[in-house]
Amino acid sequence: MIEKKDVALERAVLIGIITKDQDEEKSKEYLDELEFLTFTAGGYAVKRFTQKMEMPNSKTFIGTGKMEDVREYIEANNISTAIFDDELSAAQERNISKILNVKVLDRTNLILDIFAQRAQTSYARTQVELAQCEYLLPRLRGMWTHLERQKGGIGMRGPGETEIETDRRIVRDKIALLKSRIKTIDKQMAVQRGNRGKMVRVALVGYTNVGKSTLMNVISKSDVFAENKLFATLDTTVRKVVIQNLPFLLSDTVGFIRKLPTQLVDSFKSTLDEVREADLLLHVVDISHPNFEEHIASVEKILGEIESNNKPTIMVFNKIDAYQQEPIDADDLATERTEKHYSLEEWKSTWMSKVGNNALFISALNKKNLEEFKKRVYDEVREIHVTRFPYNHFLYPDYEEED
Structure with missing residues (x-):
C-alpha cells in the first residue's frame, strides 16, 4: 500500500473484479497499479473491493450486494470518489453514480486526468483535450444528471470542467477543431523531424x-x-x-x-x-x-x-x-x-x-x-x-x- 503523506489527498475506494480471464493474483496486481495511478492523480486509496464474477454486470459493473457494501462503506467513511479498474459504459457510470452518490471514475478517466496534469506544452494539452472530449462525448447524458455537484479534483481537469454543460454538437465541433489543430502541428513536427x-x-x-x-x-x-x-x-x-x-x-x-x-x-x-x-x-x-x-x-x-x-x-x-x-x-x-x-x-x-x-x-x-x-x-x-x-x-x- 502507498503511504498516506498528504491529508489533502482525495479519499477513494478502488473496485475491481475477478474473472476466469483475470484471476485473483492478476486482479490484485491491477488494483496495485490502479492505486499508484490514484496516488499520481492526487488521491489516496482507503479501501479495495473485489468480487468474483463471470463477467461484469451490464448495469452496475459489480453485483447489487457488493454495490450495497461499497455504498455503506462510502457513507460511513467520508469517501468522495469511487474508482473502477475497467472502463465503464455511459449507462454503468450513470447507474453507479445514482447509487453511490459520489464521483465515479474508471481507469480510462483516471489516466486521462493524469495526462491532463502532466501536459506541459500546448501540443500535449491539445492531444489530451482531444482524448478527453472523445471520452466525454458518449457520457454527456449521464454527466448532465450527476456531475453538477462535483467541484473539481481527480477526473475533473481539462475539458471535464469547461465542457460539462455543453451539448453533443458543441463537443463534436470542439473535437473537429482539435483534430484540425493537431493535424497542423503534426505537419510541423514532421518537417522538424525531416530537418x-x-x-x-x-x-x-x-x-x-x-x-x-x-x-x-x-x-x-x-x-x-x-x-x-x-x-x-x-x-x-x-x-x-x-x-x-x-x-x-x-x-x-x-x-x-x-x-x-x-x-x-x-x-x-x-x-x-x-x-x-x-x-x-x-x-x-x-x-x-x-x-x-x-x-x-x-x-x-x-x-x-x-x-x-x-x-x-x-x-x-x-x-x-x-x-x-x-x-x-x-x-x-x-x-x-x-x-x-x-x-x-x-x-x-x-x-x-x-x-x-x-x-x-x-x-x-x-x-x-x-x-x-x-x-x-x-x-x-x-x-x-x-x-x-x-x-x-x-x-x-x-x-x-x-x-
Whole structure:
C-alpha cells in the first residue's frame, strides 16, 4: 500500500473484479497499479473491493450486494470518489453514480486526468483535450444528471470542467477543431523531424515508471524531468547525444501502460511517430517489478499496433539495484520454487539468454554497468551509421572505455 503523506489527498475506494480471464493474483496486481495511478492523480486509496464474477454486470459493473457494501462503506467513511479498474459504459457510470452518490471514475478517466496534469506544452494539452472530449462525448447524458455537484479534483481537469454543460454538437465541433489543430502541428513536427538530417535516431520505449527519463539524463547529460510517479514524462524530449565521437538523436517517449485508453493512442499519434521513425529502440524494463514480463508484453503489443515491433531493439533491464529475490525456506518442502525466487543470474539463463547481446542489465540511478550499456549502443548506432554512410566508417573506430 502507498503511504498516506498528504491529508489533502482525495479519499477513494478502488473496485475491481475477478474473472476466469483475470484471476485473483492478476486482479490484485491491477488494483496495485490502479492505486499508484490514484496516488499520481492526487488521491489516496482507503479501501479495495473485489468480487468474483463471470463477467461484469451490464448495469452496475459489480453485483447489487457488493454495490450495497461499497455504498455503506462510502457513507460511513467520508469517501468522495469511487474508482473502477475497467472502463465503464455511459449507462454503468450513470447507474453507479445514482447509487453511490459520489464521483465515479474508471481507469480510462483516471489516466486521462493524469495526462491532463502532466501536459506541459500546448501540443500535449491539445492531444489530451482531444482524448478527453472523445471520452466525454458518449457520457454527456449521464454527466448532465450527476456531475453538477462535483467541484473539481481527480477526473475533473481539462475539458471535464469547461465542457460539462455543453451539448453533443458543441463537443463534436470542439473535437473537429482539435483534430484540425493537431493535424497542423503534426505537419510541423514532421518537417522538424525531416530537418534533423540523416542522424541515427534512437528512441527509449517502455512501461511507465521504468526509469527512461533517468537513463536519458545520465547518457545525454541533460535534465529531463524524472519522478517516481506514473507518466512523469508526457512530452517527447529529443536530445543530441555523443558517445565517443559518434553523434545520434535520443528521444524519451511517453510510457505505456496496460489498458491504455484507445483515445490516447490515437491522439498521441505524433508522439508515437518518434518511435515509428526511430532506427533503434531501447526497450527499458524495470526488472525489480514482480510482473515485469507482463510489462514487456504490454509494450510489445502497443509497438505492434503502431507497426514498430520489428525494429532493431536492445532490451535494457534497469533498476538491478532494486531487484530483490524472494527467499525460500529450505525446510518448507511444500513451497514450489517459481520465477519470483530467481536470482538475476538465473533470470539471465532463461529466455533472456536467447536475446543474447541485445540484453543489458543496468542501474541508471546508480550508474551501474553504464559503460557496457554505452558500448552496446555505440556499436549498434555505429553499424547503422556506417551502413547509411559507408565512406565515414573510418571516423568511428571501435569503442574505447573511458578512463
